[in-house]
Amino acid sequence: FENKDIILEQIFLLMQHLGFSYLDAYRLPIWKRNWFLGRIRQNLEQQIEMQQSKIKSNSSQGIFKKTF
Numbered sequence: 001f002e003n004k005d006i007i008l009e010q011i012f013l014l015m016q017h018l019g020f021s022y023l024d025a026y027r028l029p030i031w032k033r034n035w036f037l038g039r040i041r042q043n044l045e046q047q048i049e050m051q052q053s054k055i056k057s058n059s060s061q062g063i064f065k066k067t068f
Contacts, residue, residue, distance in 0.1 A: 010037060 010033055014025040017040050025033070
């Protein structure tokens with residue numbers, strides 16, 4: 001059961017994030033499936049970092065403004 005759950009989770013992620021069809025994701029060699037999943041993870045981490053740095057820069061801009 002565990003292997004089936006892992007495979008189905010991988011297929012789901014490829015379908016959701018990259019628009020793969022079920023059969024295309026299922027038929028991918030394991031090394032390619034893992035590469036695509038790693039790339040999705042990398043992109044999501046980059047997006048989170050960019051959002052966090054944007055929030056930090058927006059919040060720090062108000063610190064040095066003159067109030068008079």
